[in-house]
Each structure stands twice: as structure tokens, then as C-alpha cells.
Amino acid sequence: MEFFEAKGHRVIGGASLIPENDSSTLFIGSGMQPLLPYLLGEKHPSGARLVNSQKCFRAEDMEEVGDNRHNTFFEMLGNWSLGDYFKEEQLGWLFEFLVDELGFDPSRIYVSVYGGNKEIGVSKDLESVEIWKKLFEGKGISAGEGERIFYYGDEKNWWSRSGVPVKMPVGEPGGPDSELFYDLGAHLKRHENSVWKDQPCHINCDCGRFIEVGNSVFMEYIKTEKGFEKLKQRNVDFGGGLERMAMAAQGKDNVFETDLFVNILNKIEELSGGKKYRDNMKPFEVIADHIKAAVFIIGDTRGVLPSNLGQGYVVRRLIRRAIRYGRLLGIDGGDWMKKLAAVVLEDYKDVYPELDKKREFVIKNIVEEEEKFSRTIERGLKEFEKVAGGKISGMDAFNLYQSYGFPIEMTRELAEEKGLEVDENGFGEELKKHQELSRTASAGEFKGGLADAGEETKKLHTAAHLLLAALRKVLGEGVEQKGSNITAERLRFDFSYQEKITDEQKKEVEDLVNEAIKKDLPVVCEEMSLEEAKKSGAVGVFESKYGEKVRVYSISDFSKEICGGPHIERTGELGGFKIAKEQSSSAGVRRIKAVLK
Numbered sequence: 001m002e003f004f005e006a007k008g009h010r011v012i013g014g015a016s017l018i019p020e021n022d023s024s025t026l027f028i029g030s031g032m033q034p035l036l037p038y039l040l041g042e043k044h045p046s047g048a049r050l051v052n053s054q055k056c057f058r059a060e061d062m063e064e065v066g067d068n069r070h071n072t073f074f075e076m077l078g079n080w081s082l083g084d085y086f087k088e089e090q091l092g093w094l095f096e097f098l099v100d101e102l103g104f105d106p107s108r109i110y111v112s113v114y115g116g117n118k119e120i121g122v123s124k125d126l127e128s129v130e131i132w133k134k135l136f137e138g139k140g141i142s143a144g145e146g147e148r149i150f151y152y153g154d155e156k157n158w159w160s161r162s163g164v165p166v167k168m169p170v171g172e173p174g175g176p177d178s179e180l181f182y183d184l185g186a187h188l189k190r191h192e193n194s195v196w197k198d199q200p201c202h203i204n205c206d207c208g209r210f211i212e213v214g215n216s217v218f219m220e221y222i223k224t225e226k227g228f229e230k231l232k233q234r235n236v237d238f239g240g241g242l243e244r245m246a247m248a249a250q251g252k253d254n255v256f257e258t259d260l261f262v263n264i265l266n267k268i269e270e271l272s273g274g275k276k277y278r279d280n281m282k283p284f285e286v287i288a289d290h291i292k293a294a295v296f297i298i299g300d301t302r303g304v305l306p307s308n309l310g311q312g313y314v315v316r317r318l319i320r321r322a323i324r325y326g327r328l329l330g331i332d333g334g335d336w337m338k339k340l341a342a343v344v345l346e347d348y349k350d351v352y353p354e355l356d357k358k359r360e361f362v363i364k365n366i367v368e369e370e371e372k373f374s375r376t377i378e379r380g381l382k383e384f385e386k387v388a389g390g391k392i393s394g395m396d397a398f399n400l401y402q403s404y405g406f407p408i409e410m411t412r413e414l415a416e417e418k419g420l421e422v423d424e425n426g427f428g429e430e431l432k433k434h435q436e437l438s439r440t441a442s443a444g445e446f447k448g449g450l451a452d453a454g455e456e457t458k459k460l461h462t463a464a465h466l467l468l469a470a471l472r473k474v475l476g477e478g479v480e481q482k483g484s485n486i487t488a489e490r491l492r493f494d495f496s497y498q499e500k501i502t503d504e505q506k507k508e509v510e511d512l513v514n515e516a517i518k519k520d521l522p523v524v525c526e527e528m529s530l531e532e533a534k535k536s537g538a539v540g541v542f543e544s545k546y547g548e549k550v551r552v553y554s555i556s557d558f559s560k561e562i563c564g565g566p567h568i569e570r571t572g573e574l575g576g577f578k579i580a581k582e583q584s585s586s587a588g589v590r591r592i593k594a595v596l597k
Helices: 033-039 059-064 087-101 126-137 242-249 262-271 281-298 310-328 336-348 353-357 359-387 394-404 408-417 424-445 455-475 503-518 530-535
Strands: 049-057 073-082 109-114 149-152 173-183 210-224 227-241 481-486 491-496 523-529 549-555 559-562 577-586 589-596
Touching: 033 073, 033 227, 049 281, 059 310, 073 087, 073 242, 073 281, 087 109, 087 126, 087 173, 087 210, 087 227, 109 126, 126 149, 126 173, 173 227, 210 242, 227 242, 262 281, 262 336, 281 310, 281 336, 281 359, 310 336, 310 359, 310 408, 336 353, 336 359, 353 359, 359 394, 359 408, 394 408, 394 424, 408 424, 455 481, 455 491, 455 503, 455 549, 455 559, 455 577, 455 589, 503 577, 523 530, 530 549
Parallel strands: 109 149
Antiparallel strands: 049 073, 073 227, 109 173, 173 210, 210 227, 481 491, 491 589, 523 549, 549 559, 577 589
């Protein structure tokens, strides 16, 4: 951040891990996600050059943890140009930062660029190739195509939140990217244990030798009904994993032996009775990654607790998966997850003080989940005894995994003790079916979102401001927004409140919102410092993501809120407001679903 500040960037805070007004993902998974309105053309209060560190979580990488380089929770360093500089400055600064500031060996750096796609009218990225050639040659390194610089197609070198161009919905931005890889050494080629067994190694093969350190996205296209068109402004969106940068800078060949994880590994060694990380890499990595992720999600300003639904289910899986791998290391009982959580909280208390404030809350919920799962495992062991009459079928193994949390490794160990075989291929097939169903369900549940910035979505976003103000008037000022999910059809709004809302209270809230709509109040936006916003009485529990300047949206004297936008101009455009449903979302959090009529 200091490096890019010296290049004219403004440091901005990171957002909550829980998306605000964005239904496209369960968690924030990239630095650009909270900045999407500005990439689409809105002016950011801090200017056109921004830099920050963003907490990220990717549930889809859960099964990848254990390969020395994947994390579910990580910190992404990002810099952005919102219609300002472009490829030459970005690639030059990135190379300078990694080589001159962090001490990367330039002879171990390789890059990929976009190979083009005639169908969408985007050609090969020859401009980036020429820039990279000059940078390498400036360090005395020959850098021809196929030597240091490699072309890849849509699957590897096109970036949008939805993936390749054909999957992008109308209204989504994207563009070619240039990824930078670091060679960790030929000894790390792991083809013999991977799907790449019979294929030649290449910089993007994911065998373990080459690690992607960062990705510069040149976001200059938007998907329209007609195809791909140029955005109003050319943007740069860089994202680089702090953990991977630290690994390369510290001369490690995996992220878990950096100072970001070493204290957790030491505690796991102690709890396991002296077992060593290098002899048990996968269990150590799963436990270390998952406990850190669970602590950050529960301890977030909009924290999520373990449950059987949505984001809460992911937290439950993290904790239970860590416990299962702990049992494989012989760690059991004694609130051991509490001890690991305490290490994470201690490591990050100065960088993320909000975690330290919620220390007791985080530990309490992790301990409760650990106790619940201990009881489930006992039931699972009884179930195992029932099916252990012969070979354990793939369906039996999957049932133990799905219903009782047994990883296939645990089932295999238990079977070996009894001299039984496990149909692991059958288990893999059942797991694959389950994952495909989960992906389909997620796509259905989380499609759309505020990212489209369409008129109906903007209306419901403004309605969310009116709803929060009305809830605080009826239920008390202790009510805080805990999350929202807005599509063009409806508004889903989570807020802090301990009790079920009565029919009378719901009607009172509805009436207040409709009164404000009927008055056709102006929606006014002002830019001010965060301190001025607080003094003015503006509410906003997502302070960590705002820089020195924030936007405050006022609706007469009814509502005043810190928000990034976008909104409609007058409340009368909403027509009418109806609460469709009110229910519990999680402990201490209620959920309202509402529509415009």
C-alpha cells in the first residue's frame, strides 16, 4: 500500500467479508467485488487511483486446501485505475514492486497474456507482450514468446466474476488479463500425484511448481445484448494474494510455513503430541486454513454463525472439517479448537482490531459447534458399525461423509482397522454428483444482484434505506443492518433483533416506509469525511471499507446512511412497499423479504 501510495494512489479500507447488496456470491472473493459500481463508471470519493488489502473467502476452494498453496480465507492486495492509467504503468509498477521492493528473482518470473477470441472481437494482447519484453530485457533476461511470456485463451486469461465470456450475463464487465507466476523449483513438480501425470509441465498447469502471485485485469469490456462493447472507461484491476507473495519473498515453497501460519502450525504440533507438519501436511493445512477462515467469518463486522443454511452452512463445514482432520492427527477433546482460535485472534488483533473486540463471541461459537459435532461423530461411529459387515460401498462412505462428517480418510482408517475395503471410486462419484447439485443450487439462489445496477434493483436498494430507518424507529436504535440481498424482483434484508416481530410491528414498519414513499422525498447524496458522516448521525456498520471520503445518502429527515450507491432520485418512484415475509435468519438476526407494489 505504501508503494502504490507513492505512485499517486489513495489507500482505502477493506470491505466486510459478507457482501453488501450483492447476491452473486456468498462471500467477498476478490478485491474488486465491493468496487464494482466504480468500475462501471461511478466516481469514487477517493479518486481514480486506489489501493487496499481485502479479506477474501472462497468456499469453492475448500476441497483444494492441502496442496501447499490454496487457502479458503486469504488477504488480497489490490490496486485499481478507474479510467486513469493502463497497461504500461500497471505492468511496470508490478514488476518494480515484486523485484525491487520484495526481492523476487526476475529469472524465476513468468507471465501469461490473453490469446484473443475472434468470436467476441477481442484480439491477442500484443501490447502487454511488448511491455513485458522490455521489463525482462531491462533485467538482462531474454523474454521471447513461449520462453518467458505465454498466450492462453478464455479459460485462463480472461477475467470476469462469472468466468469466460460466454458465461457473462448482460451488464457485467470483464477483460483480458495478464497473470504473473513464480517458479518455486523443479523439485515441486507433482505430476505423479495429479491429473497432470502424463502431460508436460507448463506455467499454468497447477502441478505445484509455478505459483500464480498476481493478476492484472484490463477491464475495458462490458457484455451487452449485442455482444461485447467497450466500457465508458478503461480500468485496471490488480489482485495479488498476500500469502503467496509472502511465501515467495520469504523463500518458502508453501504458504503455510510463512509467518502468517507458523504460530498456528506450532500449536497444532503441540496439540497433536509432537506430530510434525512436514509428515502430515494435508491435515495440518486443512486445520490451519479452516480455523483461520472460521474466526474471520464469525468475527466479521457482519459475522455469520454456524447453521444449516447458506453462509452459516459454510462456517459449519469449516469447523467440522477441521475437527475431522484433527481426529486423524489424534487430537480430540479438551476444547482444542478454542486454543487454535485464540492463536489466530492473537496474531491478527493489531491488524484487525474488530476481531479482538469479538474475541469472546468468536470463541464461544466455535466451542459450541465443536461440542455439537463431537456428539454427531459419536452417532457416526455407531452408523459405521452398522455398515461395516463387508466392503464399505461408495454410497455408505458418502453417507458417513454427508450426514456425519467423516472424511474418506477417516472411513478408510476405520475400515483398515477391521480389515475391510472401501469403494473409494464409488464415493468419488457420489461426491461429484453432490457437488454438481450444490453448484446448481448456488447458481439458482445467488443469481442476479445489485451488480446489474438496473432501475428495479436501484429502487429496492433505496427501499432498503427506508426499511432500516423504519425498523430503527419501531424497534429501537439498537437495530443494525446485518446483510442484504437485492435482485430486480425483491429485497432480502437481515438485521439485528432478538425477538420475532409482531404483526402490529410489521404493519407499523410498512406504513412508515409507505408514508415516506407517498411524500415523494428527494434522495440526496453528499460526500464528506467519515468523521463528519458520524457526527451528522449517518448510520453505517460497514466502516472498514470506506476511505477518508464517504458518500452519505439522506432521505429528508427520515433516513441518513453511508452507502456506495446507486439510488433513485425521489422516493415516489418506488410506488409502494410490502413486507412479504419475516423470519429468523440466525441467532440474534431476523430477515425480512419485501417487494415493491
